[in-house]
Amino acid sequence: MGNIMVNGMMNEGLSLEIIYSFVIILASLMIYYGTKELYELSGHKGIKYFRQAFLYFALAYFFRSSIKFALRYFNVMAVFDIDPRSINSIIGQTTLFLYIYLSTMAIFYLLLSVKYKQWKNESVMFLQTLAVIVGIISVIYNNPLSHLVINLGLLVVVVGVVILSKSGKKNNLQIIYILLLLFWVLNVLDVMIPGFFRTFQLIIYLASSGIFMTMLYRVLRNTGGK
Amino acid sequence: MAKRGKLEIIKDLLIIVNDSHGRIKTTPLLRQTNLSTTRFKEYYQELINKGLIKEKNNDGKVVMITDKGIKFLEKYSTIVNFIKEFDL
16 A cells, blocks of 8 residues: 555656656747747847757756656665666766756856847857856765855856846846746756755746746747747 | 947848849949948848848849848848847
């Protein structure tokens, strides 16, 4: 009886992960492909970075779900708990690195899409390097506090740039971007720190999906897709 | 008069070509764009590279608008609105 209940909860959790990943990946890819024509016609840098952000989000959430499935499959709480002598540990850490790198880069591309006029061309290279460093640190240090500090630090810096860069006329969009950043950090911490928001997981997933769906709606409304 | 943005200049160039029955010689095109020769050459080359116009040599250099160029004109307001909406 107890086993059946545990299996039921496991399946429920797995279904939630599948639906959540599916919604985010689908919304991100629809934004990416929905803006393809506008970019191909205009060659506009802002549109380019905006599209890349959502391509990277789609890839990041794919690797995020891979990590979640692997944790369930190996019945461990974190990637670091996988037997370090096994090949699965290397696969797990590589997937973790890719997830952190891609999700950090997604946020940086979103930032670039609104700041590229003020920033130099070398900014892309600098942000790529920074994202690689964040990815490496995430794989090397098995310390929840360091992940918390790094991600909250990144959140503060990026939100600060978003707030300072806006004229105030687009408050609506500013709020969406800030929420996107906030839920990005929560999603990262969910993977890096086991059981970080177990009780609120469903709420976080719903809110996170809602933000991506709002972005998709706005993109479709402005590309003639709706 | 406000300074024209890059996309607006491209649109204006394409409208001139399109309104000339889809083809025009480079000299009258330069005259009608209100651009300096240097800037005109930059935009002209960019339009060629993007496949929005193409050259046809008969008795002088003739420029033709491509299907992609016509598509750009159709989608111009959508592109501009999208850029404004997301502050890009």
